[in-house]
């Protein structure tokens with residue numbers, strides 16, 4: 277009996293180890309893919325935002341964010357075969373409201389920043405069991421830069437404020453300073469079992 281138990285626990289250990297190893301390598305690949313998608317999206321959004329501001333000034337560039345940010349995000353997501361979004365504890369677009377686990381991660385990012393960590397290094401990932409399989413989840417903090425303050429800062433020009441108020445009556449995404457956490461990118465991907 278003892279031997280059987282020993283054999284069983286060894287077997288369980290072996291199974292455990294191999295599945296850990298498997299998920300470690302899996303996680304690395306998923307994390308790399310998530311980071312690549314986020315980099316692609318950051319590049320696309322920043323290039324287009326810059327072009328829009330140069331072309332018509334910040335008030336008219338809001339129209340770009342309003343109509344283009346979501347489709348650009350969805351394009352990158354479908355190209356990369358994952359789900360991609362941006363969330364914030366103080367969101368402007370009602371569609372960018374974080375859910376429970378996303379809020380918890382955003383709060384944790386704030387905590388880590390308060391402890392002196394660099395925003396550029398704030399990232400988080402996990403794999404969870406969900407109905408019908410497993411899901412990989414990744415989040416990366418978005419820093420607030422000087423260029424962002426025109427539309428998210430403390431001194432927003434009246435013509436910019438006016439357009440924001442019209443488009444986003446529930447806007448909470450102002451009052452930021454350079455170096456704050458503006459929000460985070462969220463990547464999720466359903467994993468094959």
Ligand code: HEC
Pocket residue numbers: 325334335337338341342345346362363364366367368369370372418419420421423424425426427428449458459460
């Ligand atoms: C021209 C005005 C403008 C500028 C400049 C701007 N944003 Fe925004 N931002 C918006 C608008 C409008 C939205 C809401 C539409 C959307 O993107 O979903 C938004 C939404 C966001 C969101 C999604 C969360 C939310 O609040 O809805 C993030 C994250 C964000 N901006 C980050 C930034 C960062 C980082 C910068 C600087 C690199 C920046 N923004 C510069 C106008 C601007």
